[in-house]
Amino acid sequence: MSVEKVDTIIVGGGQAGLAMSEHLGRRGVAHLVLERNRIAERWRSERWDSLVANGPAWHDRFPGMTFDGIEPGSFATKEQIVEYFEAYAKQIAAPIRAGIDVTSVQQKAGGAGFLVETSEGSFEATNVVAATGPFQRPIIPTVVPAESNILQIHSNHYRNPGQLPDGAVLVIGAGSSGAQIADEILRSGRRVYLAVGPHQRPPRSYRGKDFCWWLGVLGHWEAKTRDPSMEHVTIAVSGARGGHTVDFREFASRGMTLVGKADFFKDGVMHFEPDLADNIAQGDANYLSVLDEADAYAERNNLDLPEEPEARDIGPDPQCVSDPILQLDLAKAGVTSIIWATGYAFDFSWLKVDAFDDKGRPVHERGVASVPGLYFLGLAWLSRRASPFIWGVWHDADYLGDQIAGRPENIAGTDKIASSAAR
Incomplete structure (x- = not known):
């Protein structure tokens, strides 16, 4: 040949x-x-x-x-x-x-x-x-045995809530994919548990400008080196339904149960790390830091942009954050599906x-x-x-x-x- x-x-x-x-x-x-x-x-x-x-x-x-x-x-x-x-x-x-x-x-x-x-x-x-x-190559951690009788798929195989068996859903990973998928499933009427690890949570828009614009003028897109401490930190942002800021507290107010980073599975019980409140707080800190940088940039450059003080309003922690679930018996909770939004290799x-x-x-x-x-x-x-x-x-x-x-x-x-x- x-x-x-x-x-x-x-x-x-x-x-x-x-x-x-x-x-x-x-x-x-x-x-x-x-x-x-x-x-x-x-x-x-x-x-x-x-x-x-x-x-x-x-x-x-x-x-x-x-x-x-x-x-x-x-x-x-x-x-x-x-x-x-x-x-x-x-x-x-x-x-x-x-x-x-x-x-x-x-x-x-x-x-x-x-x-x-x-x-x-x-x-x-x-x-x-x-x-x-x-x-x-989609990453699905070998945490829950295949014989557990629970549907397990990676986020790249998820299409819509209708493909999942009846019952509650555990979404593991709260970056853009995990947050959007969990929100969609919740809106379909399902019970949803969302495992939230370390993340960044930028505002969708602020003072009339999209966050993509802000990251540009603030030089974030040009950052050359990843902070080693943020090696596995995801970004929670969404363009769904016209674009909106991802707000995990708002998810909880609509009935979603937030849990910490998934740790291990044993005897039908998923165990979570006691880090949920810290992860939510760090996401808030990232959100507020973007607002601070944006305000300083607007003042420094005399930009006539509308004020948006309400953007800094952050509500109280929901009960699932202040009193987090550290163990979840999947069968008793009615969980029949796990979606792993855990990235790629x-x-x-x-x-x-x-x-x-x-x-x-x-x-x-x-x-x-x-x-x-x-x-x-x-x-x-x-x-x-x-x-x-x-x-x-x-x-x-x-x-x-x-x-x-x-x-x-x-x-x-x-x-x-x-x-x-x-x-």
């Missing part, structure tokens, strides 16, 4: 792969995007039915295209996001081949470049960009190169791997806080485009166009 040769192969046809394709195309670097399913597949099949973007349409997009038929301040549905990426791929004439699974990437023996094995044959590439994003098993540390994390500098010609894109904190978001990945791809086009192996071929790769 013949081996097809391409200057650069991009693995993944989501937001990272499309951004990388645009910037390589602008620089005349011949390339090919290999996607095992369809463009933006995770938005299509790995998200719940009612999901909308967590940022407004003016923010959660690429610079070269706005959303069609959506007000800038509204929140795009997952279907609209898929349509957006499909249209963007056409606009930039991205050379995408869908339905091709990359099974192996390894360095060529005795020479520069890579041998890429796929479900549709072999390729040789001078460069490879791993653009598979941060949501690779890397899965670079197809990338058979020495480019990872002892914990399996990519070794790179702003996406440039330790292996010449290998690049990573779309990962959290790749270069800054904005890196895994739609507009952030676009700017990271711009930087990597310069790195790839500037390699000696590519300079001689920058006048080539990827039309042959689009077959």
Whole structure:
């Protein structure tokens, strides 16, 4: 079987792969995007039915295209996001081949470049960009045995309350996904328990500006280094129902039972850590810190923004916080489902190169791997806080485009166009 040769192969046809394709195309670097399913597949099949973007349409997009038929301040549905990426791929004439699974990437023996094995044959590439994003392998802790007769699914398999058996639901994880899913299930009339760990809880908007705007002007999106103490802290924010600030006290006022971080399961009983009040308080502190920074910025820059003193009103702790449940007999509580909103792990098993540390994390500098010609894109904190978001990945791809086009192996071929790769 013949081996097809391409200057650069991009693995993944989501937001990272499309951004990388645009910037390589602008620089005349011949390339090919290999996607095992369809463009933006995770938005299509790995998200719940009612999901909308967590940022407004003016923010959660690429610079070269706005959303069609959506007000800038509204929140795009997952279907609209898929349509957006499909249209963007056409606009930039991205050379995408869908339905091709990359099974192996390894360095060529005795020479520069890579041998890429796929479900549709072999390729040789001078460069490879791993653009598979941060949501690779769902994490479900092995806490509750499978034989416990309780439905257990990860948040990426949750679609709507109707798919769950009758009974109460325990949602573990209170970041954006866990908070929104728990709220939706509660609104459907179910009994809901929500395990709340450490989290950040920014205001949806403040003084007439969305939190995405505030994080921009305050420099938070440009933060280069993650605070080690916040390594596993999630962000609770929502664009659902027109966008609103996530308020766990408000959840409790509507009947949701908040519990602390899940600890262990034994003899049908789930045990929780006694950290709920501290986690809620730390979330409040994060919320108020954003308001403080915003007020100081507005005063410093003489901005004529409406005052919003009521935003600082925080009600008393509900009983489930002041007198927390530390043990829950799931059968007695009628819990028949557990949804694990517990994040994702890397899965670079197809990338058979020495480019990872002892914990399996990519070794790179702003996406440039330790292996010449290998690049990573779309990962959290790749270069800054904005890196895994739609507009952030676009700017990271711009930087990597310069790195790839500037390699000696590519300079001689920058006048080539990827039309042959689009077959």
